[in-house]
Amino acid sequence: MTTLTMRAGEAQTQARRLFPGVLACIVVAAAATFLSEHYGAPVMLFALLLGMAMNFLSGEGACKPGIEFTAKQVLRLGVALLGLRITVGQIVELGWQPVAIVVLSVVLTIGLSMLAARLMGFQSLFGLLSGGATAICGASAALALAAALPNHPLKERATLFTVIGVSALSTLAMIVYPMLAQAFGLDARAAGIFLGATIHDVAQVVGAGYSLSKESGDVATFVKLMRVAMLVPVIVFAVMLVRARNRDAGEAGGPRPPLLPWFAVAFALLVAINSTGWLPKALTQGGSEFSRWCLVASIAGIGMKTQLKELATVGIKPVLLMCGETLFLVALVLALLHWTR
Numbered sequence: 001m002t003t004l005t006m007r008a009g010e011a012q013t014q015a016r017r018l019f020p021g022v023l024a025c026i027v028v029a030a031a032a033t034f035l036s037e038h039y040g041a042p043v044m045l046f047a048l049l050l051g052m053a054m055n056f057l058s059g060e061g062a063c064k065p066g067i068e069f070t071a072k073q074v075l076r077l078g079v080a081l082l083g084l085r086i087t088v089g090q091i092v093e094l095g096w097q098p099v100a101i102v103v104l105s106v107v108l109t110i111g112l113s114m115l116a117a118r119l120m121g122f123q124s125l126f127g128l129l130s131g132g133a134t135a136i137c138g139a140s141a142a143l144a145l146a147a148a149l150p151n152h153p154l155k156e157r158a159t160l161f162t163v164i165g166v167s168a169l170s171t172l173a174m175i176v177y178p179m180l181a182q183a184f185g186l187d188a189r190a191a192g193i194f195l196g197a198t199i200h201d202v203a204q205v206v207g208a209g210y211s212l213s214k215e216s217g218d219v220a221t222f223v224k225l226m227r228v229a230m231l232v233p234v235i236v237f238a239v240m241l242v243r244a245r246n247r248d249a250g251e252a253g254g255p256r257p258p259l260l261p262w263f264a265v266a267f268a269l270l271v272a273i274n275s276t277g278w279l280p281k282a283l284t285q286g287g288s289e290f291s292r293w294c295l296v297a298s299i300a301g302i303g304m305k306t307q308l309k310e311l312a313t314v315g316i317k318p319v320l321l322m323c324g325e326t327l328f329l330v331a332l333v334l335a336l337l338h339w340t341r
Contacts, residue, residue, distance in 0.1 A: 021066020021301075024057055025074075028300035029293060044207030045175065047296045051303020058304040071301035075203050076263035078294030082206070082221050083270025084279070084287040085214075098193050098219075101336045102226045105197055109135035109329050110234065116324065120317050125149055126158050127321070128238060133166040134325040137228045138201035142166060148238045158318075165322045170200035171302070173326070174208045180330075181212065188212065190337055192219025197227065197333045200326075203302055206295055228264045 028050045036043035057063040113131025114124040129149065133142035139162075146159040177199060181191040191212055199205045202224055209220030274284060 018066040018069050021057070021063040021068070022070050022074075022297075023066070024054070024063050025051075025067060025070040025297040025300045025304070028054065028303075029296040032296055032300065043296055044211055044299050047299040048171065048174065048207065048303045051300035054304055067301045067304050070297050071203075071305055072298075074294050074301070075298035078291045078298060079202050079206065079221070079225075080263040080266035080270065081287050081291035081294065082218075083267040084274050084284045084291065086218050086222060086271050086274065088271065088275040097337075097340045098197070098223050098226065100340060101193060101197050101333060102223060102230065104336060105329060105332050106135040106227065106230045106234070108332060109325060112328060113321070113325050116321060120321060122317075122321070125238075125241075126318075128241070129158060130162050130165070130318070130322050131325055132231075132234050132238075133162050134169075134200060134322065134329060135227070136231050136234060137224070138166045138170050138204075139163045140201075140228075141231055141234075145235060145238055148235050149242060161318055162322070165319065166200045167302075167305075169322060169326050170204045173199045174204035177330075178208050178212050181216075184334065186337070188215040189219055192216040193223050194333055194337060196220035196223025198330050199224070201302075202228070203295065203298055207299055225264050225267055 029047055032043050032046035032050055035046045058067050110128060110131040113134070114127035117127025117130070118124050129142060129145050132145045133139065135141075142159060142162040146162075177195055178191075181194050186194055192209055192215065195208045195212075195216065196205055196219060199208055199220075205220050205224040206217065210217030273279060
């Protein structure tokens with residue numbers, strides 16, 4: 001009984017700590033929804049811009065823990081619940097094309113990044129870190145890969161820069177890429193593949209996809225989660241590469257990070273359950289709507305956390321490397337879409 005009481009007290013303390021920031025994100029999400037319904041612009045874009053306008057809340061203060069929680073944990077819950085919108089039948093209809101595009105784009109982007117990093121005077125492992133973040137799943141991939149790489153005096157700074165850079169580029173991509181898809185005349189399915197295969201972070205993929213249409217959003221989400229699954233072989237490759245370079249050090253591989261995020265597993269499970277047709281329509285609709293609110297609130301939190309000015313503290317070479325990786329990925333995916341039609 002005492003243990004239960006202590007846990008209840010800890011839960012209440014945690015809830016009080018998170019409440020101000022979570023409430024701020026919910027308020028921004030409600031305002032974004034209101035503006036979207038009345039002016040017709042994408043709700044995710046409104047949430048992002050309003051969140052960036054309230055960036056001061058993410059500094060040291062009462063709102064910081066809740067904003068962090070919303071931008072990370074609420075986002076993952078929202079993505080997992082998106083599985084209620086998709087069935088295996090829809091996935092089968094996509095065919096082999098998205099799988100081929102994802103595998104080729106991840107392999108070629110990381111390979112080119114490692115080569116470019118060496119030519120620019122960096123370690124090839126920095127190219128693996130930044131290229132993996134660009135090609136797979138943004139900041140999550142950067143942190144997972146960093147855990148698999150050996151300790152180095154500049155490792156923390158490289159990881160921090162990669163996280164900031166990929167988050168900034170992903171935010172920009174969320175705004176620009178939907179317009180790019182329309183400029184190239186991509187249909188809903190092709191636009192979803194393009195967005196899911198090129199935008200760095202899950203939240204921005206979801207925001208960009210559903211800003212075009214429901215079909216584009218569903219396809220983009222699935223393609224993005226295929227990229228997330230590529231984290232498994234890439235981390236294995238990173239560990240093997242480190243061990244090959246440090247055969248005489250028994251701890252060279254380092255601790256293994258979780259290979260597959262729980263939200264990707266939950267998403268897949270919900271897709272499988274939803275495909276059976278057993279779930280009541282009211283449940284799937286309610287879960288889908290709750291998912292939308294989670295994602296809008298998390299986009300608001302990400303906007304509040306965006307610190308573009310921090311990019312100015314690093315040299316120009318890392319910025320050029322990450323921008324080059326991003327542009328290469330866009331050009332490659334557009335070319336693959338054209339060749340695989």
